[in-house]
Amino acid sequence: MGFNQPLSSTSFNFSGFQGGYGSVNVQDVEAVLQNKQSFSAIMELDNDGGDNLFNDQTQQHQQHDHDDNVKVDGMILENINFAPDGDGLQQISQEFQETSSLAIASLELLRNYESKFKKLSGENISDNFSYDIMETSTCSENQRLSTEEIMRVAGARYVHYSAHWNNDDFSIPTHHYGLDTGNLSEQENRDVELAQFLLAAAERVGCQQFERASRLLLHCQCNSDVNANAAQRVIFHFSEALRERINKETGRTEVGITSSYNENQETEMLQKMSINGSLNCHQKMPFNQVMQFTGVQTMVEHLASETKIHLIDLDIKSGVQCTALMQALAERKESCVESLKVSAIGTCTYKNKIEDTGQRLTCFAESLNLPFSYKAVIVTDLAEIKLDDFDVDDDEAVAVYSPYFLRTLISRTNCLENLMLVIRNIKPSIMIVLEIDSNHNSPSFVNRFIETLFYCSAFFDCIETCLQEDSESRMAVEIVCSVGIRNIVAAEGTERTVRNVKLDVWRRFFARYRMVETGFSESSLYQANLVAREFCFSKFCSVDKNGESLIISWKGTPMHSLSAWRFV
Structure with missing residues (x-):
């Protein structure tokens, strides 16, 4: 399908067998x-x-x-x-x-x-x-x-x-x-x-x-x-x-x-498990930090000349990725940020946590003297998300951050399709996608x-x-x-909500929304290795290129994928 053609309405057939990791004899x-x-x-x-x-x-x-x-x-x-x-x-x-x-x-x-x-x-x-x-x-x-x-x-x-x-x-x-x-x-x-x-x-x-x-x-x-x-x-x-x-x-x-x-x-x-315990896991296990900092570095590069930035976070949790983005933007010497807006998506179940994260991020932005606003996009069901929920201004450059979120919608195809249509209509400058890289x-x-x-x-x-x-x-x-x-x-059936898939499957899916895979710069790759080097067991963690994307592995087993996408 050419990207200059209308979006396809033909069925996206997800049928086939995906096996292991190649074939070598016993x-x-x-x-x-x-x-x-x-x-x-x-x-x-x-x-x-x-x-x-x-x-x-x-x-x-x-x-x-x-x-x-x-x-x-x-x-x-x-x-x-x-x-x-x-x-x-x-x-x-x-x-x-x-x-x-x-x-x-x-x-x-x-x-x-x-x-x-x-x-x-x-x-x-x-x-x-x-x-x-x-x-x-x-x-x-x-x-x-x-x-x-x-x-x-x-x-x-x-x-x-x-x-x-x-x-x-x-x-x-x-x-x-x-x-x-x-x-x-x-x-x-x-x-x-x-x-x-x-x-x-x-x-x-x-x-x-x-x-x-x-x-x-x-x-x-x-x-x-x-x-x-x-x-x-x-x-x-x-x-x-x-x-x-x-x-x-x-x-x-x-x-x-x-x-x-x-x-x-x-x-x-x-x-x-205290907040300190969660942070301890974050600090000692390499995957999240390697992917988060590399993803943030890529967003900063694609927004280098923008002064009004709007980040849509599909699963904000504690907002660690947002704090990293804030620090990077606050240190920019050129194109000073006039406004940074964060929109966090969530259901009513997580309303309080999302709002608490917003308060912490607001305090952090004030400490950096960074113009900041936060909006919690709370819906009863994710299928209800619509374009008007995000209040995107015409002069804003939008980045979408999706940390292990799209996989949760594979069992709810109406939600997944609706979300992708909304994102497509927003026309973000860059979309960063983190996913588990395995066929479950x-x-x-x-x-x-x-x-x-x-x-x-x-x-x-x-x-x-x-x-x-x-x-x-x-x-x-x-x-x-x-x-x-x-x-x-x-x-x-519908009870099986955990449905991880491989990077190649996401590639085929994203292509239907005219999304083009974007490579990571040398600076981003350096960031990935720099972060990995900080861990005691970095020798077991490898960062490999797969096409334009990255695969993070543990002792040779692919664990996570990190990809960046533009809309054309």
Whole structure:
């Protein structure tokens, strides 16, 4: 579609399969696990017979999916027609017909993760901050595998063992079948085996074999601990999520193993986490600061000659990004700022917090002697947002800042479309978009489970590394993460609100609104590396270019994307 053509009203089909990170054979796994000894034990998982998901395509085809979705390149939106010309939503037929079973796709996805030993494709900005996973797999602190590597070893075993299972005696043998694992510690071996049980349980849930899955989960829940190492904590939270899915599917309440945290306990834990605790997480974990300061630097550059600036913040929270922007504008020696206006979007639920943030920002602006005004755009529902809410003056230069916000609207396509139309009509000079760079939105439950498991394993590894001396903050962050895990794994349909997608999907989506991807300047890239260098574990954090955008990774696993967009 040419940008000089009318906005398209054709359906935006989000159907397709998005897998892992490339394809390398199993010898790459052996490179991590050199000089290993084989296991001879057999882990009995289920005394009942049953077809294996990867060997029985028919069962997977019969899996019911509560979503009525369309999808392209891994991003799924429900019944959506992106019609920026105002024609509204229309029912869309499925354009993509899968020629292979979801079972085979799930197997290939595990194989992709099994072989993910290459850096993110694209140009690495700074060799000082790139993470060579092949080197550090065997040379990391205390010679330990990372949490994500534990899961990949488990996945590699799982792929190989699937060919050796039979329908009469369902079990997972721990014989290596070409995977030499002698260098793993006793704890790592236990974690790998436990992760195999978790994968097997997910498989049984995918086949709707809930009794077998429950027995596997019982083993996982009895042998994992929310206070143990990161691998066991990941297994614990995913086991809880699978248990919740089984309960929803069967309409029953499990007796015995129960969740350690209900919603009230989660809320209480987060309330106990002080502002200092939140700031501690912000200061010790690299992602937010790297992306925020780089995004702010880019906004300042695009607004360099503007004297009247209007920032529309889609999810302002504490307003840290606004304070950084204020400081940068206050230090400008040319084109002194005549006015800085901030509009913060939110629903009635967060009205008080948004207004409190406004008061703090107003005080901060006064301390900088910066002309400032603040408006809280409060709506009952985000679908109600309209152009008049923002009071944009003709002589104002507008910047839009979207920190992990658009992903929350993927399950509500009418809201997402309405917001994009409003932003398009505002015609901002620049739009900065921060998003989680992972595909947690597959229509296949098993695929979605695998993608989320590997992403969260890397994230928990980061939490454990960066917050190892602050267990209270670590636990609070992980509890927040567990809520997302349960939503991705246990929920379906409109209840599944956590729907992260990859950068390429957002590119295709933004193109429909005549948005052009804008590159980051050398100054912005320098800012990204400068911020990353401040962290104790900066060697694990890499900033890579993907097209004109940036991908921030942890030990080689893509975690977040940062992109800048202009409207033409």
